[in-house]
């Protein structure tokens with residue numbers, strides 16, 4: 001099973017979701033690979049945002065080694081589940097889908113913790129520190145649900 005987390009820049013929300021899921025997959029010794037990508041190319045090759053890295057470390061989860069990359073159409077071939085952070089990411093990823101099989105892999109991540117509500121993980125990039133903590137907590141809850149679903 002291969003799981004991909006997607007946001008806009010791949011420097012805040014999806015690396016945090018990626019790092020949390022990697023940590024939980026290792027703890028539960030599950031045969032799952034995890035990666036993340038951004039729909040935009042602004043930050044390709046960069047480490048996650050220092051504010052997201054600091055929040056992650058404060059909750060004992062390092063995302064320092066991740067590097068941003070852009071979502072590509074062939075990700076549909078490599079990943080079984082593609083979780084997007086917001087409706088804009090959803091539309092961008094769906095616009096690259098080639099068929100119903102590709103489309104069936106894509107969902108909003110928060111539908112795991114708030115089924116059917118189509119909630120967005122808010123973009124913390126232009127806000128304060130509390131936004132990064134809120135993002136962490138939303139992603140921690142959603143990845144707990146995902147581990148239960150996949151275990």
Ligand code: 4NP
Pocket residue numbers: 007008009010011012013014038042123124125
């Ligand atoms: P992310 O946050 O999508 O959670 O990585 C953002 C990072 C960078 C930008 C926007 C959102 N940006 O406009 O550069």
